[in-house]
Amino acid sequence: MQGKNAVVTGGARGIGEAIARVLARMGAAVIIWDVLDDQAGATARSIASDFGVKTAGMGVDVTNGESVEKATDRTVAEMGGIDILINNAGITRDGLLIRMKEDDWDKVLAINLKGVWQCTRAVGRVMLKARRGSIVNIASVVGVMGNAGQANYSASKAGVIGLTKTSAKEFASRGVRVNAVAPGYIRTAMTDKLTDEQRKRMQDLIPMGQLGTPGDVADSVAFLASDAARYITGQTINVCGGMVM
Numbered sequence: 001m002q003g004k005n006a007v008v009t010g011g012a013r014g015i016g017e018a019i020a021r022v023l024a025r026m027g028a029a030v031i032i033w034d035v036l037d038d039q040a041g042a043t044a045r046s047i048a049s050d051f052g053v054k055t056a057g058m059g060v061d062v063t064n065g066e067s068v069e070k071a072t073d074r075t076v077a078e079m080g081g082i083d084i085l086i087n088n089a090g091i092t093r094d095g096l097l098i099r100m101k102e103d104d105w106d107k108v109l110a111i112n113l114k115g116v117w118q119c120t121r122a123v124g125r126v127m128l129k130a131r132r133g134s135i136v137n138i139a140s141v142v143g144v145m146g147n148a149g150q151a152n153y154s155a156s157k158a159g160v161i162g163l164t165k166t167s168a169k170e171f172a173s174r175g176v177r178v179n180a181v182a183p184g185y186i187r188t189a190m191t192d193k194l195t196d197e198q199r200k201r202m203q204d205l206i207p208m209g210q211l212g213t214p215g216d217v218a219d220s221v222a223f224l225a226s227d228a229a230r231y232i233t234g235q236t237i238n239v240c241g242g243m244v245m
């Protein structure tokens with residue numbers, strides 16, 4: 001990863017921060033794009049001091065095309081290029097389909113799906129020009145298997161898997177690979193919001209009987225982002241303790 005520049009969206013905390021840390025440990029320079037501007041800067045500084053790599057934190061809203069284009073230009077100007085893009089920013093707004101508010105549908109689709117397209121479009125241009133790059137999208141197993149109470153979220157993550165395949169087909173001949181990682185139930189701020197009953201229900205579905213960690217997801221992301229996966233594109237790896245087979 002030495003000499004590579006990696007952008008991680010939503011990298012200020014949680015799974016994104018774990019991904020940024022693994023990439024930095026492997027020698028990559030890491031640029032965190034997160035709507036939490038201050039936290040993006042603090043996480044970037046902490047990673048720089050822990051791993052001795054160049055880092056930057058930028059306030060970016062992935063739903064806003066102008067914000068994404070500006071961040072892409074700034075990243076290229078400051079770092080010299082972008083080799084790796086991890087589309088990780090995502091939210092949940094859970095509720096039963098019949099009672100779901102339109103705003104909750106729109107917000108989740110805007111961040112989780114449109115945000116991935118927006119960042120792929122902006123950074124993809126840079127990668128296609130350079131004729132190299134690797135993009136990893138963070139989907140979810142519920143995009144494959146569905147989940148009661150997550151109509152918006154599961155639709156957005158199924159969309160991410162479809163978008164991954166289409167981007168992979170469009171970019172393959174120009175040396176840019178696009179893959180996805182679909183985490184199962186991972187312990188983060190996002191899943192801490194679940195009720196005990198929801199948590200128990202999820203845990204019962206995991207053949208390995210335990211929750212995953214952000215590090216478990218990050219290791220698979222780093223593999224797909226690296227040259228070790230040079231002949232892999234358009235694929236989704238489920239990192240879920242066997243929840244989906």
Ligand SMILES: NC(=O)c1ccc[n+]([C@@H]2O[C@H](COP(=O)([O-])OP(=O)(O)OC[C@H]3O[C@@H](n4cnc5c(N)ncnc54)[C@H](O)[C@@H]3O)[C@@H](O)[C@H]2O)c1
Pocket residue numbers: 009010011012013014015016033034035036060061062063088089090091111115138139140141182183184185186187188189190191
């Ligand atoms: N935690 C899990 O069990 C789990 C399971 C499957 C998939 N995922 C996916 O993993 C990814 C990370 O989730 P997490 O659990 O670390 O969540 P998290 O809430 O801890 O982190 C999400 C990050 O995204 C950022 N973000 C939110 N909206 C943004 C926007 N508009 N622009 C830029 N950044 C924005 C947040 O500020 C935050 O730093 C998400 O895509 C999520 O859907 C998580």
